[in-house]
Amino acid sequence: MGTAWKVLPCLAAFMLAACSPGGPGHTHAPAHDTAHAAMSDTLDRPIQVHPVHHSALVLEWNGLTIAVDPHAGAERFAAYPPPDLVLITDIHGDHLDSTTLLAMKLEHARILAPKAVMDLLPARLQAITDPIANGERTELKGVRVEALPMYNLPERPDAYHPKGRGNGYVLTLGNGTVYISGDTQGIPEMRALRGIDIAFICMNLPYTMTVDEAADAVLAFKPRIVYPYHYRGTEGLSDVARFKQLVNAGDPSIEVRLEDWYR
Numbered sequence: 399m400g401t402a403w404k405v406l407p408c409l410a411a412f413m414l415a416a417c418s419p420g421g422p423g424h425t426h427a428p429a430h431d432t433a434h435a436a437m438s439d440t441l442d443r444p445i446q447v448h449p450v451h452h453s454a455l456v457l458e459w460n461g462l463t464i465a466v467d468p469h470a471g472a473e474r475f476a477a478y479p480p481p482d483l484v485l486i487t488d489i490h491g492d493h494l495d496s497t498t499l500l501a502m503k504l505e506h507a508r509i510l511a512p513k514a515v516m517d518l519l520p521a522r523l524q525a526i527t528d529p530i531a532n533g534e535r536t537e538l539k540g541v542r543v544e545a546l547p548m549y550n551l552p553e554r555p556d557a558y559h560p561k562g563r564g565n566g567y568v569l570t571l572g573n574g575t576v577y578i579s580g581d582t583q584g585i586p587e588m589r590a591l592r593g594i595d596i597a598f599i600c601m602n603l604p605y606t607m608t609v610d611e612a613a614d615a616v617l618a619f620k621p622r623i624v625y626p627y628h629y630r631g632t633e634g635l636s637d638v639a640r641f642k643q644l645v646n647a648g649d650p651s652i653e654v655r656l657e658d659w660y661r
């Protein structure tokens with residue numbers, strides 16, 4: 399692929415804790431992946447990426463653990479260090495799952511979520527949650543977070559995802575930037591992004607984007623690495639291999655990482 403980035407297998411000692419099995423009852427072996435500037439060293443610290451399930455992922459950076467949209471069972475997260483930061487994008491069960499959240503180790507965590515999500519959380523979780531709206535920025539534990547809109551086009555009040563309710567997120571981790579799309583179409587706010595190192599892009603029907611729309615949006619903002627995620631809908635699994643083909647036909651320098659998000 400001619401890229402300066404490469405996937406490192408989980409060998410380095412500092413990763414071993416995150417890579418060891420979660421103990422008895424752990425049924426979802428974590429995927430291992432590291433966005434690491436192995437050759438050009440453009441990242442001051444590696445960002446370790448763990449695809450978990452559908453929209454759920456874990457990032458490890460600088461000794462911090464960030465969980466995004468944890469749902470579908472706390473056991474999926476048991477192999478990772480307890481999160482320092484939890485980001486929730488939207489109100490639907492594949493993003494907000496209070497049962498999973500209540501069963502996770504959140505003693506040291508803060509949750510960031512849109513107000514519509516916060517309103518649905520039980521009091522115990524609300525107590526550790528800060529609301530964040532589209533366009534707002536905050537910094538928690540050295541992680542800068544900006545909330546972006548996520549919505550369906552054309553805009554309609556009865557859309558699956560009306561503008562203003564949910565958040566996409568841009569995280570700044572040292573000199574690295576991560577974009578998490580949430581459930582959205584290829585909105586202008588996504589297309590206008592620049593300098594993104596790692597992007598997580600949804601594509602499922604009928605709720606978000608076709609693979610063609612997702613590829614077109616990605617080619618507009620050109621992240622260095624893109625993970626198709628959130629690609630199962632009532633119309634089945636989206637063709638992420640075709641997404642990769644379309645992206646690389648437009649720009650072979652974008653690294654498309656296909657992971658199994660539905661193990």
Ligand SMILES: [Zn+2]
Nearest residue numbers: 453490492581
């Ligand atoms: Zn969703």
